Amino acid sequence: xxxxxxxxxxxxxxxxxxxxxxxxxxxxxxxxxxxxxxxxxxxxxxxxxxxxxxxxxxxxxxxxxxxxxxxxxxxxxxxxxxxxxxxxxxxxxxxxxxxxxxxxxxxxxxxxx
Amino acid sequence: xxxxxxxxxxxxxxxxxxxxxxxxxxxxxxxxxxxxxxxxxxxxxxxxxxxxxxxxxxxxxxxxxxxxxxxxxxxxxxxxxxxxxxxxxxxxxxxxxxxxxxxxxxxxxxxxxxx
Numbered sequence: 001x002x003x004x005x006x007x008x009x010x011x012x013x014x015x016x017x018x019x020x021x022x023x024x025x026x027x028x029x030x031x032x033x034x035x036x037x038x039x040x041x042x043x044x045x046x047x048x049x050x051x052x053x054x055x056x057x058x059x060x061x062x063x064x065x066x067x068x069x070x071x072x073x074x075x076x077x078x079x080x081x082x083x084x085x086x087x088x089x090x091x092x093x094x095x096x097x098x099x100x101x102x103x104x105x106x107x108x109x110x111x112x113x
Numbered sequence: 114x115x116x117x118x119x120x121x122x123x124x125x126x127x128x129x130x131x132x133x134x135x136x137x138x139x140x141x142x143x144x145x146x147x148x149x150x151x152x153x154x155x156x157x158x159x160x161x162x163x164x165x166x167x168x169x170x171x172x173x174x175x176x177x178x179x180x181x182x183x184x185x186x187x188x189x190x191x192x193x194x195x196x197x198x199x200x201x202x203x204x205x206x207x208x209x210x211x212x213x214x215x216x217x218x219x220x221x222x223x224x225x226x227x228x
Contacts, residue, residue, distance in 0.1 A: 009153065032214045043117075043203055043219035044156075051214040090155060094213045099144065099163060100171070101217060105155040 002027055004093045006104035014112050019063075019078040021107045023091030026072065033074040034092045034101070035065055044090065050074060061085070086111045115140045117220035119204050124225045126191070126198070134189045134223045136204035143209040145187035146217060149173060150201040159202075162187055163209060191225065199227045 007022040025031060032051055036044040048059025055067045061084075065076045074091060091104040117138045126132045136145065144163045148156040158171030162181040176195025181187055187206075191198045201224050205217040 034216060036219075041201075041222070041224070043221045044205075045219070046216045049214065049216055096213065098213045099209075100146070100158060100161060103155040103157075105153060 002031060002093050002095050002098070002102045004033075004091050004102055004104040006089075006091050006107050008107055009105065010108045010110065012110040012112060013081045015083055016080050019076070019081045019085065019109065021076040021089050021091075021109065023065075023074045023076065023104060024072050025074065025091075025093045027093065027095060029096060030067075030069055031093045031095045031098075033065075033067065034094075035059065035063070035074075035076050036090045036092060037061075038088045038090065038106075040087075047076070047089075081109075081111045083111050083113065085109060117204060117206055117218060119202075119220040119223050122221065122223060124223055126225065126227050128227055129193045131190055131192050132225065134191070134202055134204075134225070136187045136189065136220060138185050138187075138204075138206045138218075138220075140206060140208075140218065141184070142206035142218070143184070144207050145181070146205040146207075147171075147177070147179065147187070147189045148203045148205065150203060150222075156203065159189065198225055200225060 003026045005024045034049045035047040048057045050067045058064045092101040120135045146161040147159040160179040162168035178190045204220040207217045
């Protein structure tokens with residue numbers, strides 16, 4: 001079964017600092033991977049997704065993620081944090097041929113002024 | 114504008130009562146999903162449907178029921194058999210053509226509180 005692990009349930013950065021949110025997946029075959037963002041009391045919004053077309057994926061709001069098969073990782077980064085980036089971030093995986101997503105437990109990002 | 118609507122946004126229920134959460138989409142998506150979200154546990158799949166009049170159990174289906182009589186609608190009923198129903202419920206949909214890399218689109222959610 002597919003699973004995804006997000007290291008760090010809470011991450012705190014200063015405004016302007018690098019954001020790094022970690023995601024590792026378990027799969028014998030490279031899956032499809034997604035990063036979503038959720039603001040308080042709202043639904044999830046897609047940031048970016050990996051579909052095997054390119055290992056470095058650029059998303060919205062300046063975020064990007066790199067798929068590393070050797071490390072089974074899909075970490076999310078942003079060079080310079082903004083106050084508006086404060087939210088909860090979810091990594092999700094679905095296998096090739098699958099029809100459902102498996103979500104990580106989420107990482108709450110705090111941005112300090 | 115196309116999207117997913119969930120109603121109501123907040124719902125209060127007395128113990129022992131059934132309650133139905135609404136989810137409607139006008140995106141012409143084939144598949145629809147219901148998730149439950151609790152703090153620190155991510156999203157857990159309750160039920161999903163890929164075609165009208167058919168649906169599958171997810172990981173935590175006990176105490177819930179669904180129907181899919183129309184492509185655009187996928188209501189979720191939380192029954193009195195659900196032991197701890199207080200949670201944030203999210204509905205999602207996606208198009209199936211093209212494969213599993215198509216992302217799910219989410220509604221704004223319904224917060225259910227059992228009094």
